[in-house]
Each structure stands twice: as C-alpha cells, then as structure tokens.
Amino acid sequence: MAEARNIDGVNGSGQKQVSTFGAVLDMVTDRISTACLLVILSQVYRPGMVFLSLLALDIGSHWLQMYSTFLLGKASHKDVKDSTNWLFKAYYGNRMFMAYCCVACEVLYISLFLLAQNETEKKLMDVLKASITEGSLVSVVVVLSLFGWAIKQLVNIIQMKTAADVCVLHDINKKERP
Template structure:
C-alpha cells in the first residue's frame, strides 16, 4: 500500500494562519473594550467597532493567502456572537425593559447555532450557503455581501449609539429613541439608517431559525424512514 506523500500541515501552522491571528487580536480587543466600557464609553465604542471591522479583514486575509479554515470560521462566529451578546447584556442593564435586549440575544445565538448545525447535517461547507432556500430575503442576505455587510454594521452601530447616549442605568428605550427622532442631526440620520438595517437582520434571524429547524426536523424524519 502506497502511503500518501503529501505532508499534513501541523496544527500550530493552522493556528498561526494570518486570518486566525487577526481573530486573536479581535478577542483581545474585545476583552479590553468591555473591561473599560463603563469608565470610557468612547474608547470602548472605538475598540468594539474596530474589532467588528476586523471581521471583514480576516475574511479578506483568508481568501488572499488561501488560508480558509474551519477553525477560523468557528472562531469568527464565536467572537461575533459573544461580543454582541455581551453588549446586549450591558444594554439590558442600562435600558428598560431589559427583556427586549435579552430576547434579541437569545434570537441571535439560537438562530446562528441552529444554522450552523443544519449546515453540518446537509454537508455544506458554509452556513452562508443558502442558494437552495425558497425565501428570497434569506437568499438576498447571504447572497449579497454588501447587503449583508450593511445589515450587520447597522445592527452593531445601533447598539453602540444606544450605549453612548444612555445617561444613567434606568433609561426608557422608547423615550431615548423618541428623543433621537426629534433631533435634526447626523446622529438622527445614522440611527434611522441603522434601525432599518437592524430590523432586516432580525427578520433574517427569524427566517434562519425557522429554516434551520425545518432542516433538523426533516433529517429526523428521513432517518426514521430509512431505519424502518
């Protein structure tokens, strides 16, 4: 039997892929940002947003240097989900009713977890491969990188704005949004633009959760029929 002469890449080599190193920097940046979030809101917002921007940078590096890896994809998603979750938890303590932000957190994590799991069941290489979906918005979201980028940026920018404008720990969310709407300033325009992209992303999250749940259910049905 002829042995495969192609050398297997060492584990350390994959860990040290350029996009993965960018991912580690994102983790460290987020850790420091959340450590100072209450003492320095502006610096927190800058670091948090830079970490978010680095998500696009590591994706570019992965394609540029041909260093796409499953570990890198998982690292990206975990970093994204945890950083957003932490900010949503903070907002739930700053605003009332806090249940709104905790519900958004639950929707974000559950929809992406189900999507990742359904991707593995279908044998797909990426959770963004939704070409076979019957929902046009779902296909448009993952099929158009610019559209998806706008929705993701809008979502994070909206959360950052809400954190920056909060003066105390008992803010009423409706009052703050109404106050922002009454102002004639660039911040009002940015908030409105972000709110629209945020709304689309939440709708996509609901669609994603339902679609992924259907895949899991169909997998169970087919498995039971095959064994009977």
C-alpha cells in the first residue's frame, strides 16, 4: 500500500490525506477519459486536428506539471502558491472554480458529441452556429460550458509554460554545479 501523505484531497474520515499512487492514478484516469472524448470528436468533426491539438495540450501540460513538481520536490502538482500567475493560482487555489472548469470541459465535449448526432454536416463551427440558433437544451449547456472550458485551456497553456521554465532552470542549475 502506498504511503499516505498530505497531498491533495480528503479521505473518508474528513482528513486531508491521499496516497501518492492515488493522486497519480486520479490524474491518469482524468487524462484517459479526456483523451477518449477528444479522439472521438476528432473523428466526428472537421477539422479534427483541433481536438487532437487540445489532447496534446492536455497531456503535455499535465505531464510537464507533474515532472516539474518532482524536480522541485513538492508533494502535489497543485501546489502553485509560489507562482506569479494570478489565474494559475486562482484555478488551483479554489477547488470549486477548478471543479467547474474541469466539469465544464468534459460536459462541453460530451455535448459536442451529442450535437453531432443530429447533423449531416460535421464542420465544428457550422454545428456550433446551428445549435446556438436552435436554442436546444444541449445548446444552452454548450454555451454555459464554454467559459469554464476556455479557462481550463488557458490554465493548461500557463501550466505548460511554467513547468517548462522549471525544467529548463533545473537543467541550467545542474550544469552550473561542479
């Protein structure tokens, strides 16, 4: 059994403890579920590269974040209190905000899949325009999800750059040591 550490989350007794294995497994399952949705959407819509690019951003930014966390010796990839970016700190510092953004992202992808079932033309922008003018429940969900999705993508970009900077600085410092 993995050692319990104060990393991220709450166990059944209300104590803030999660195993390292559990924290990594949680991130991996999140990435896999998002990857499945994005790969399916890349086959349903044109241009499919939009969804594959989002997949690369999601996996790349999270991998770099985990790696930089390891290099810094931090217990959690969500420990960003030393970051200078206000959005990055707000995202990881407010669990409700982060949950909204993550759920909005997944809901948007599922909604896009549902919208494509009724369309003969599978161009992403055409389906989005048609669904918004139609005003269906799925269309409302898409519109409500767009803000959280956009914030999550911005955070992924910030996360990737911040983590890459940590990796580069680590390499530079390593070379300067005798």
